[in-house]
Amino acid sequence: MKPIYLAPDDEITSVVEKITALSDQKLALVAPKNSNIFQSLINLKLLKKEATRLDKEIVIITTSKVGQKLAEQVGIKSYSNISSVGISDIGRSERLEEKIESEVLPDGTKIHQYNPSETVEKNDEVISETTAPQEQKNDDDEEEGEEESVINKKATLIPEFPPIKIATPIEKSPADELPAISGAGFSTRTEFNLPWRSLIGAILILFIAFIALFVFLPKAYISATFPSTKVDTKVALNVLTEGVVGENDIEGVNLSASKSATKTIKATGKKDIGTKATGSITITNKYKDGSGVGKDQSFSALTKVTDTKTGKVFTLNNAVTIGRVTYDPNNGQPIYQSKTVGVTAIEPGESYNISTSTFNITGALSGVTAQSTTSFKGGLTKQVTVLSQSDIDNVQKELKEKTNTEILVELKTKAENKQFINSAVSYQVIKESVDKKVGDQTDEATATYEVTASVIAFDQETLKQKVVTALSKDIKQNEELVLNDKTFENIKSTNDPAKKSVKLELQASGNLTIRIEKDKMAKAITNKTSDQISQILKDSYSATDVKVDISPSWWFKRSPMFSWAIKIEPVFK
Structure with missing residues (x-):
């Protein structure tokens, strides 16, 4: 039986190539304990399949209990040592020759080597020791020749082994009694190194996240009631498009737009003829x-x-x-x-x-x-479809609403940064017609609507200044006027085509209170508790009632460190 010695790192493909290259029908695979072929049961199954295909008998010789167990599972006989199979270690000389050949010095080394012409005959039963002939030495290179002869002698010497008789395979423990396979591969002990860079990076990220959370998350909403005096007055102003602008006048500009639209009327009336x-x-x-x-x-x-x-x-x-x-x-x-x-x-x-x-x-x-x-x-x-009055009325109403809306949009676009009162827009219908009469037998008709609109626009800020001036007649130096939010919601307008102007009337109202600077107030109450905020606003700004709401509720019971995160809503009474 021909032995084949496997290296630990021989892959299954390499093993298959070796058994395929040999002509011997009986082969013994000598595998080390940590051979790669024992890493997977699939390797041994593939080995068994190839041996069957090549019609060769193979056995595995290994000291690995796991390897023996796996081999038995796929139907390959296994032994713990080479003597159990009864074969001589004749393959060892071949491996020795291969090893010496691999140790040949590289080209360029000045050394004479002897290449024997005779070949060493191999005997399966007995291998005799043969001494290779020495290379003839030169006088000048005597010392080098001696070294060469020693090397060549070592390379050509084949140890002699006594013949070994085939022995009966020794009894082995059943495969069931062998230890279970815990897994493929070999565990190696690795040294643990603390990932300092990753740890420092994680700590830095957490620190930045905490700072961002501390800066941007907290918000404070403060409602403070301040004493005030309510003032109101009726304001009447004229928006002029020409002439001299007086104290009670605002400069205005004429705007106009035209729109026309048509729509098909679906007749729904019925008439019995x-x-x-x-x-x-x-x-x-x-x-x-x-x-x-x-x-x-x-x-x-x-x-x-x-x-x-x-x-x-x-x-x-x-x-x-x-x-x-x-x-x-x-x-x-x-x-x-x-x-x-x-x-x-x-x-x-x-x-x-x-x-x-x-x-x-x-x-x-x-x-x-x-x-x-x-x-x-x-x-x-005999009923027929006719055009009814309701058919006409519904479509004309829809056309009118659509056209007027589009005109308002166009006027606001033309006004740019100015504004006008919607009720002051003057509409002039140019055309409103239907191409068929009520009662006409038809399935549809066409309605047409054309209108022109005009209005006088003015500057909103100028109007606001006029109103503030009217309400601030009795204001003191340390007071300020806070306009009512609804002051400009109800403005009455009257067009005067002759003067090309429009008259505006509104009921202005507001509160005279101590001068409040929200930015300055917010800076004064940063990083304060609710009680501290209440006390500061009462002492410095005469607040009568203060309500503090800090968000989120689970945050520190202090206002944010930045004034922009504090919103103050004044209430006047």
Whole structure:
């Protein structure tokens, strides 16, 4: 059996190449305890598969219990030493030759080496020791020759091993009794080095994060009530576009814009253009007063006649008079007068084609009856779509709102940094029309709306200064005026086209209070507790009530260190 010696780092592919290159059918793989082929069961399975494919018998010789167990699992016999297989270590000489060959000095070294022409014969059973012939020495290089002969002698000497008989494999413990495989690979002990750079970097990041949190997170909201005197006055100002601007005037500028729009009207009205049913009724005058005296009954054309069964209404085609009741001179029996007259339905439709019935006549005397003796006919329903007034009104309203909104946007764009009062915008309708009339049979129509708008714009800051001046007549040196936020919400305007001006009227109001400088006040209360903030505002600014809210609630119960993080909301009473 041919032995193959494996190095610890031989990969499975290298092992397969070795067994493939040899022609021997029986091979013994001598593997060290830490050989790579024992790193995975897959390596041994692949080895077994290749040996079967090559029709070769292989065994594994190793002192590794784990390796033996793995080999047994895949069906490869394993032994703990080479003597157990009964083979000589003949491969050791081959490895020795390979080792010496790998130790050949590099090119350029001045040394004479002897290359023997004879080859060493190998014997599987007994290997004899052979001495290689010495290279002939030169006189000048005697010492070098001696060294060369020693090296060559060592390289060509093959140790002799006594023949070893094949022994019976020794008994091994069952694979089940072997220790379990804990995992592939080999653990190596590594020295732990503290990552000082990472640790310092992490501490630095945490420090920066804490500083940022301390600076930007806390906020303080302070509501302080200050004593004040309420003042109000009515202010009237004229916004002029030409002429001299006086004390009660503001300079203004004319702005104008035009817009037009069209929209399709979808007709939704319905109109019945069918034919009306006609027929005739017989009217009988049976009216008598208390003494039995009758009275003539007259009806004008278009008098309404209502069917007592269906409630359908008809009209008389022409006027008719039915004479009063008379009596037979022979027997005294009453003789009633009757007249037949044509009627027409008030609306088209088949529903007016009624059968014989009785009718009530508008304005008839008691005892006057009407009935038909034949069915009415000729009624036919046919509806068409027509343009209704509501169709026109809805679209024109929509056009007007859309156009006026667009005009306001255009005027504000033209005003730039100036402003105007929306109620002061004057609109002039240039065109408002529909291309069809109400009642026209159609599916749609087109509505057109065109308008021009004009307004006088002014500077808001100038208006504010005028109002402040009007309210600050009685202000003291250490006081300031705080305008009411709603002062400019309700401004009345009146256009004066003749003077090309607009009059503004507003009810201005505000509070006269101690001069409050929020920035200075905020700096005075930085990094203070709620009690300290309250005391400072009361002592320095005459505050009567102070409420402090520090956010977040779990933060230090002190105001932020920076004034920009403090918001003060003054309340005046």
